[in-house]
Amino acid sequence: MNVPKTTKSRAADYTAPLPKLPPLSVDLDSALTFDQAVEALKYLFFSHWGLMRVIAGTIIRIPEIETKVFLAHSLYLHAEIAGATRRRLIELRVRDSKLREIPHTISVVSNELLYSDSAAEFVFGYSVLVADLVERQTQYAQRTSRLLDRPSVAIMRRFTPDLEEVADWLETARAAYVAIESESHLFETHIAAVLKTRALDCKPSPVLRQNSRGPYQRTYECSRDGRFALFHQSRLYSTSDGLQKVPDDQYGADRLELARVQRDEIDAIETFANVLFDLDDAPFELVEQLARFVEDEARHVEAGHAMLANLGYDPFELPCSIIGINVRAAMPPILAFAQLNIFGELNIVSRLNVLAQQAYARDDHLIGKAFDFVHADELTHVRRGRKLLIEMAPGENPADVEENARRFAARRLAEEGVLGEEYALALTRRQVGDLMGE
16 A cells, blocks of 8 residues: 655545545543543442452351352452552542542441341342442443543453453352352342442431441451361371371472462461451552452462362361461451561462472472462562551551561460460461461
8 A cells, every 4th residue: 555655744635545444433422421420430449449348357257168269359359440440530630539438328338248147148248239330330331431431441341241250150159058048138138228228319228237236346256168177276287187198208298288278378368358357447559459469368279279189189178277367367457467478478488489399390280380370479478568568557667567466476376275475475487487377
């Protein structure tokens, strides 16, 4: 095709042959005004942020491992959507100061989920709010200007399919839960009524559990799947605890131990989620990073479960340690984070890399790849963890935070009857890491 040079003035030439390309859009109209688009995006941002907090405050009391891991992944999805939407709002001239606190009209709906009486009720109530967000995001993409508001449309198109997958999982889970807890579906009706009355600002509103029961108190007691045998004295695994298949070499023993460590990072999911929930006045940027930590630990739990299955074990036959969450659940959020990040993750990161390389050397590529990815995650946590501690405790010396975490953990070990407090205080950082794990 002969295209004349454009470096100098010239007359238009309408006779030159041109490819028949799709035309540029000339449609500037849309159902939403600029201000309406901004308000709709703000609603989505605050709704996803609110669900992040609610899921974080609930995970510790969910027993079924499938639901616990699913909610950890969902928490991160809400964080991703909220983060992308927040950045778009700032582009649309919304001041950061206007995005610092979830409006009561939005938080009161999501917070009602905190008062669910079981995992089944939570699943039913949560499914209502997910379905509402799917509908709102779909409608937004259809009603805003696809030309003028293309970045917002891209956010909706990117994340709505993922949110629809969440809705599909919840639909399956609802059928599973109602089969054993027939009244749980009533909470769905309750949440739907709360959502409707708040959205339309109509009365009378349903009686809220959060009003009749008082302020929500996150539990310090973890729930675990009934298929697991539990032990709370340590994370020191024995390969002879009733196993029919015991490794007879050091590599096999280390591989089994670290696979179990990953499976038992249920503790880490709960700890990071607790920290996110307990820091109720933290800026969104901080909780967004904590949500990623929760997501990573959920993948590690699934990876550990899969590795154990691939090694020929029934993962549910291997006892699950709960010492980590027993100690950390009652700790202040900053100290709980420091204890896990400094004493747990820092202690395990080098072992993961060593085992990954040993696996590759033995052509055990499936295990090598798994530990390679987990090692990369944990190394990232160690590097980011110090920065997050500084953000969580501005003005405090990180060394002082570490020492306070060590002392608080020693006291908790004594309260749990694991060790005497003085003995626990004498342990090195590595010994504490070996004892409590992640």
